[in-house]
Amino acid sequence: MSRGQLLIVGIDFSEGSAAALQRARQLARHLDGRLELLHVSDAAEPDAWRGDAVACSWLEAGGFDAKELNVRQGVPWVEIARRAAEAGATLLVVGTHGRSGYQPLAIGATALKLTLTAPCPVTLVNARGSRPLFSTPARSLRGWSI
Template sequence: MKRFDKIMMATDFSDNSDYAFDYALALARQFDAELTIVHVINEPADLRGIYVPEITYEELEKEINQGAKDMMAKFCKNKLADYGNYKTVIASGVPFQEIIAKADETGAALIVIGTHGRTGLEHLVFGSTAERVVRAAHCPVLSVRLPVK
């Protein structure tokens, strides 16, 4: 089997991502791999033309970025206390495109991503970031779904 020396984990900080992270960390430990944890801030709609007196678009963007950094720091503190071979990336854009781009930039040998397992109309409306990553990634993708209860 191919050695996964660089593993990338995409997270949206949901329960699904937390569950998938356990797989990513187990594989990183097994292969003594560098683990890159990526969170993509979905680009918000451009609100610059809308008058919102309490906050500017730039302030909103800054708050969103700071919130993502804080969530990533908390995530790493809680999940990676005893694993030091990792780095984090926070990107803005279309999630599946950024995940693939970051995997290419880091030379990831494997992407691990959680999936919500949406079906039917919900899948049609919201789509699936995991499915798009699987279809377009240049390396293997492990898609992990929460167990069905």
């Protein structure tokens, strides 16, 4: 990854996205890339998260300012994939489960759909160990029957 290549981190202020952010920081540092934090809101008001004390403290604890967060409205996996295509992202990094993830499954719906539709490789990070669940690029996973 050369200087200026982009890693997009899907953020929903969950434990899973905190682990994804931690892993993305390591990758960006190691690979000399840059990070973009992306939050997708399905609420009628996409900036509603700014009034959420958990979200604000989550960003602060991660060393980020709210102005550094790219916020979109819509379906999370659709908007994350769309932003990756628009920005020419090199890699997407997301947690295996978000706020609404059904924990007994290996990965949540957003993570699964991104592995199938993203225009670039996707790294899925398990919150329990902050290690990638899969390191295989998304294109390789598309052949799986689910």
